[in-house]
Amino acid sequence: MDPFETVPLGGTGVTVTRLGMGLAPIGGLFTPVGDRAARDAVDTAWRLGVRFFDTAPLYGAGLSERRAGAALRGRSAFTLATKVGRRLVPDHHAAEGMWSEPSGASPVWDFSNAGVRRQHRESLDRLGLDRVDILHLHDPDEHFAQALTDALPALVALRREGAIGAVSAGMNQSAMLTEFARTGRFDCFLLAGRYTLLDQSGLRDLLPECERRGIAVICGGVFNSGILADPGRNTTFDYGPARPDIVAKARAMAEVCARHDVPLRAVALQFPLAHPAVVSVVIGMRSAAEAADAAAMAAVEIPGGLWRDLIKSGLLDAGIPVPG
Template identity: 75%
Template sequence: MDPFENVELGATGVTVTRLGMGLAPIGGLFSPVGDETAVAAVDEAWRLGVRFFDTAPFYGAGLSERRAGRALRRHDRSRYTLGTKVGRLIRDEASEESEVWTEKSGAVFDFSAAGVRASHEESLRRLGLDRVDVLHLHDPDDHFTEAATQALPALAQLRKEGAVRAVSAGMNQSAMLTEFARTGLLDCVLLAGRYSLLDQSGLADLLPECRRRNIAVIVGGVYNSGVLADPFRPATFDYRPAPPEVVARAQAMARLCDRHGVPLRAAALQFPLAHPAVTSVLVGMRSPEEAADAAAMARVRIPGGLWRDLADAWLLDREIPVPLP
């Protein structure tokens, strides 16, 4: 599968590359990132063929959006797809000199219709662009009623007005995303960490529902926030220190991958794309080196024997779709 092939999100006419760039890291997630390095990471991803970029106001208290805009404004706007999110309003933006994600952003949850429009307008200002293509509800876990009755209809209205081209919701759980999918208002969903080599819980409800409704699934968190990138170093799982049993499982997968000459990162990145509901995977990239690594992992040829060995070792269910060699 060509990681830089353009594929349509549902029936929207919006296209994305199979490999997309998640822009949380250039907002300073986990560790500081300088402005030049952040912009260079976007530039390198572009040079390699990535044409799908996804950010959010919350990432670095506006820092990710500002840096993304600085890099992307130099390119033809018709040649890439950009997503951002609504649901948190930033009331204390990071300074231009910031290099690390700040939790002192004064971020407030707001899934009201007015909050959606305010967030969208503020994102355009930070990005310095006239539009975004995909607008996601961002982590409405504790705000389902307001998100369903106010935010989602407001997003649909923005789509009707032509302000955005695709309406989505992004979460770290599949159950509520499935409920949003059943409203009939979504074009796509962003599922983070729930369809990975370590966690396929999205397969029970969300992926089949999206397949039936022609809702495109974008998968984030393919490394489960770090443990599938390198389980032999202190690692995180779901943004917290990885539990010993999770580390052990990831290490067992890594050893089987080594037998086949395949980096675990490559298997983790490519695995979700085998499901017919999945259109694209987002990989966080904080530097040109990480952008180059993601592109290389997306191109690794993975023999069918690896997937069989993972199933034989009870590390992967035999019925789950896996990439063809």
């Protein structure tokens, strides 16, 4: 796979590289990053060929957008995605949950039509840019009705006005995204954690629907929050302790990969791209070292025998799309 190949995002005119940079980590996800390390991470990804970047107001309550904008301003020919659904309000004491660096703001839910337009403008202000290419509805799990009746028309209007290039939604589930796909009003989706070596639930509904409709899918969370990066040391699955059967399966996959002298994280990163609906994989990168590693893993040559061994071992279903 050429991780820096530029491919079209459906019929939108927007393009993405096969490997995208997820910008949640530079918002201080779990541990502080700081402005300098964040800039180094983006600079390294750029130098290696990444031209697709994905951020959100939620990530560090604005820190990710500010740091991304500082690193990307003055550059050209890149694709940037951000998200709507959480509006930031002043809070000078906030730094909570997964976010370790105070930003002076906290997120509140807002999928209203006016709220979406306001969030779009505020994201541009934080980024210091005049445009984002892709705008995702961000985690509307408990807000389906308002997302459909208020937020989606706002996104469609922004696309019609030329303010954005693509209408999308990003979620950790495939069922609601499938319902969104059936409206015929979305260009792409960001599917997190539901099309991976350990969880192919998106293959049951969303991916076939998107393939039929020509909707592009971007896959995130392909390491399922860490276990597929290093199951020997990291047994976190979707941000919680992994069940023993999940740990055992991940370690069995790692053993197959080791027999072929291929890192498991390379296999986990490249696996989703074999599906015809998937155009890009977004990997979170918090440092220059992580950016360099992601680029290296995306470029690893994976022998066909490795995929066959995963299937013969019962670790992947027969008939599932695999690279090559």
